[in-house]
Amino acid sequence: MVDLSKKPFYLDREQIQWVEDTLASMTEEEKIGQLFINLTLQRDEASIVELCQKYHIGGTRWQGGTLEEVYEQNRMFQEQNRIPLLIAANCENGGKGAVGEGTFVATGAACGASQTTDTVRDMAAVGAAEAAAVGCNWTFAPVCDVVSNWRNTIVNTRAFGNDPEQIIKLSQIYMEEMKKKGLACAAKHFPGDGSEERDQHLVMGCNDLSCEEWDASYGKVYQGLIDAGVESIMVGHICQPAYSRRFRPDIRDEEIMPATLSPELLQGLLRGQLGFNGLIVTDATHMAGIQNAASRKKAIPGAIAAGCDMILFFNDPEEDIAYVKAGIADGIISRERLQDALMRILGMKAMLGLHKREFPKKEGLSVVGCEQHHEAARKAADEAITLVKDTQHLLPVNPDTKKRLLLYFIESAPESLANGPDPAKKILAEELKAAGFEVTVPEDYYELEMKGQSPFNKFRMMRHFSRESFKKEYDLVLVAVHMQGYAQTNNVRVNYSIGHSHEIPWTTCEVPTLGVSLNYTNHLYDMPMMKTFVNAYAPTREYLHELVRKITGQSPFKGQANDLVWCERWDTRL
Numbered sequence: 129m130v131d132l133s134k135k136p137f138y139l140d141r142e143q144i145q146w147v148e149d150t151l152a153s154m155t156e157e158e159k160i161g162q163l164f165i166n167l168t169l170q171r172d173e174a175s176i177v178e179l180c181q182k183y184h185i186g187g188t189r190w191q192g193g194t195l196e197e198v199y200e201q202n203r204m205f206q207e208q209n210r211i212p213l214l215i216a217a218n219c220e221n222g223g224k225g226a227v228g229e230g231t232f233v234a235t236g237a238a239c240g241a242s243q244t245t246d247t248v249r250d251m252a253a254v255g256a257a258e259a260a261a262v263g264c265n266w267t268f269a270p271v272c273d274v275v276s277n278w279r280n281t282i283v284n285t286r287a288f289g290n291d292p293e294q295i296i297k298l299s300q301i302y303m304e305e306m307k308k309k310g311l312a313c314a315a316k317h318f319p320g321d322g323s324e325e326r327d328q329h330l331v332m333g334c335n336d337l338s339c340e341e342w343d344a345s346y347g348k349v350y351q352g353l354i355d356a357g358v359e360s361i362m363v364g365h366i367c368q369p370a371y372s373r374r375f376r377p378d379i380r381d382e383e384i385m386p387a388t389l390s391p392e393l394l395q396g397l398l399r400g401q402l403g404f405n406g407l408i409v410t411d412a413t414h415m416a417g418i419q420n421a422a423s424r425k426k427a428i429p430g431a432i433a434a435g436c437d438m439i440l441f442f443n444d445p446e447e448d449i450a451y452v453k454a455g456i457a458d459g460i461i462s463r464e465r466l467q468d469a470l471m472r473i474l475g476m477k478a479m480l481g482l483h484k485r486e487f488p489k490k491e492g493l494s495v496v497g498c499e500q501h502h503e504a505a506r507k508a509a510d511e512a513i514t515l516v517k518d519t520q521h522l523l524p525v526n527p528d529t530k531k532r533l534l535l536y537f538i539e540s541a542p543e544s545l546a547n548g549p550d551p552a553k554k555i556l557a558e559e560l561k562a563a564g565f566e567v568t569v570p571e572d573y574y575e576l577e578m579k580g581q582s583p584f585n586k587f588r589m590m591r592h593f594s595r596e597s598f599k600k601e602y603d604l605v606l607v608a609v610h611m612q613g614y615a616q617t618n619n620v621r622v623n624y625s626i627g628h629s630h631e632i633p634w635t636t637c638e639v640p641t642l643g644v645s646l647n648y649t650n651h652l653y654d655m656p657m658m659k660t661f662v663n664a665y666a667p668t669r670e671y672l673h674e675l676v677r678k679i680t681g682q683s684p685f686k687g688q689a690n691d692l693v694w695c696e697r698w699d700t701r702l
Contacts, residue, residue, distance in 0.1 A: 130471040136357045136406045136479070143478040150211060150474055150483075151467075158211070159466065160452050162186035162473050163432060165216065165409070167441045171201045180208040183445050186438060186473050187214035187266070195229045195262070195496055202263030203487050211474075212482035216266040216314075219306075220286055221666075222251050222505070223258025223496060225269075230258045231501040236271050237649055238512035238665040239298055240289035241687035247511050248288075248298045250504040252305035258501070260309040261492045265480050267306055268314045268362055270299040272353060274345045278650045278692040279325035281613060281620040285647060285665065287322055289690055292345050296352035303358060312480055314409055315353050317364030318398060319371070319387050320346035328417035329615035332386050333366035339374055351402055359476060360407040363387045363394065363436060365417025371397050385434075388418050389427060394435030407472045409438040415615075424448070429455025433462075437469040502670065509674035513664050514687030516652065519702060520659035522640050524681025527564030530603035530640065535560065535569045536631050538609045538624060545578050552610055552646060552667030559669075559676045560606070568602070573625035589629045595638055605635045607658070610646040610667050622654035633657055644675065653695035656702065663689060 132139040132147060139147070154162075161184025168190045170176070179185050188205055190198055205213050223230025231254050239248040259267060272295050273287040288298045303313050319342070320335050321328075337345065350361070365386040372384050375396035387393040388410045398404050410418075410431050418427055424443060428451040431439060442448050455461045477483065495501070515523070537553040553569065560567045576585040613620035624631045635641045636657045643658030645651045646667040652658065662685075664675045677683040694700045 130468055130475065131405070132471065132475040132478075134405055136359045137475045139475060139478055146483055147471060147474040147478050151470055154211075154470075156453075157449075158184040159470055160184075160449055160456075162211065162470055163437070163439055163452065164442060164445075164448065165189060165214070165438055165440050166445075167191055167412075168201065171197050173204055176201065176204045177208050180205065183449065184211075185209075185213065186211075187216060189216040189268075192228075195227050195493060198227050199262045199490065199493060206263065206487050212477055212485070214266045214312075214473075214477065214482075215264050216268055217259050217264045218269065219252075219255035219259050219267040220269045220271055222255045223501065225267075226255065226259035226264055227262055227496060229497045230255075231497050231505055232666060232668050233501070233505045234508040234512060235285045235665055236283075236288045237285040238508060238687075240287075240294060241514050241663070241665070241689060242508070242511040243686060243688055244511055245298065245301055247508045248301050249305060250508055252302040253308075254501045254504050256306045256309035256311055258496045259311060261488055261495050263487055265310060265482065266312050266314065266360075268316060270302040270313065270315055271317075272299045272315045272349050273317060273320055273322040274349060275322040275692065276345070277323055277325055278653070278695045279619055280322050281325065281648055281650070282327050283317075283321045284649055290322075290692060291690070292348045295349050299349070299353055300356045303353070303356060310480060310485070312359035312476060314360040314362045315350070315358050316362035317366060317411060318350065318361050319364070319366055319368040319393055321364060321366060326618045327615065328365040328386075328411065329415045330417075330618055332417040332421055333364060335366055335368045337368075337370065339370045342368065342370065347402070350398075350404075354402055354404050354406075358406065359479070360409055361398065361404060362409050362411055362440075364411050365415055365421070368393055368397075386417055386421055388436060389421055389430050389434050391434045399435060407437050407476050408435060410436050410440045412440050414441060414443060425451050425454075428452060429460045432469060433460050433465060437472045505668065505670040506674065509666070509668075509671040510683060510686065512687045513662065513671065513674055513678055513685060514689045515678075515685040516661045516663055516689050516693050517701065518660045520640070522642060522660045523679055525604060525640075525642070525679055527680065531564070531566050532601065532603045533560060533565040533567050534602045534605045534635075535567055536605065536607045537569065537572070538607065538611070538622060538631060539572070539574075540610070540612045540623070541625070542574055545574060548578065549575055550610055550667070552672065555667075555669055556608055556672045559672050563676050563680055565604075570630075572631065573629065586626055589626045589631070591630050593630065598635075599638055602639050605639050605641040606644065607633055607641065607655070608644045608646060609651050609655070611648060611651075620648060622651055642679065646671070649689070649693055650695055652693060652700040653697060656697065656699040659702070663687070663693065
């Protein structure tokens, strides 16, 4: 039986009584509904009423919507639900993860590069304030993964780095700031991403460390956060074979499951060895990492039976609820396990005071995207942006002496040509011009195709420049890389818009050339020819403004890279 008076709940007698009375009053349908967190796309009152009164959901995370739409949606959720909802957001980088108009402050990688804890504190404080303003009470963060594999792009920028002690320190600061605004945290992604390169949206992840290696890294991190009182932990679709075999020596390879379906990892390791008493929530259950481990009919009740307390996202509400009902009837989910899960769900709601909390006033929305928060973002950019190397001693560059700048902007292929180019391209060009450069920005293949599809666009991108005329025309080349990847590829590498393109860095031996990453930290693997390289961490106005200030010598570089940027190659250091 769950002891709600202990860490992380610390409920008093009155709060425990509310949990017990609420649980005693619930119908079977209400109990099953509480196990689910809905991904809400609809914002009309009728849809929200149905979710609350027909399916009795325990929590929600919204997708899309303007500031006012999100606020009204969350208000209706709390008004229409007999039992208050956990309302979640991905506040991994500030308020942007709560609502589109929110403030992007810093990624985990930027926080890790910063030599001050102010960056993570500001990121969390801004995220907490903006999330709370729209009625959020739960953040799916901190991302406490240990990035030990430079090829990993899933949490490359989202995690704080590769040092367990630093991860614990920054995660605890994050938790402190969230708690001040009444938000619970969900540390993720147990048993740990970052040791391999595959994406659990596409395939089951595998943390292949030995038990001893895991204890010294991920285990150390999770123990530190559990000791600090983290309220919940998000479990990834990631297996940990060494610990599965330790807790179940006779387990066959084909029986090794992702943590979301593994009693060994949830009850043996997380609850038992690490002593976690809080709420366990799955990662999204529409990801292939769980869908290919078991049929949904088995996986949904199986996750609860294994030790998860809440399921992240319906596929089909009627169907998923029926699967849980069948799992209870068949004894897959014991009554004790169901009771245990519900006690923790209601216990977290009581801990947050949701049964007494008033929904925030609409006037509080003024905090979202306010000037103070954007100043925090500018400060974070100043602290984080990192000069990885400058072996050619190019920096700082003076716009008076290297005025004519050619900007190559290497972006991911657009989901649709109708989307237009990456807005960061225009912002960076504007910032460079404001600094005094004469900026030329060639169109990439996607932009040429947007203007008019033609077989000749390919050949335009394969243009061969006269080297001597090029050197007379340009003083400096800046290659900015903004590659993105989400749920579509297991590894994000530098990709040029078309083969044999003149975007491919050929200028390094002709004209001083500077490389910049606006996202991932591992691009030197594909661009070792860059003798000067900067990790700028984000494509926002604040980061691009500070980037230009730093390359022109108006502000010193303050960020510090870890050794993963070298990608275990000697040539990346040259």
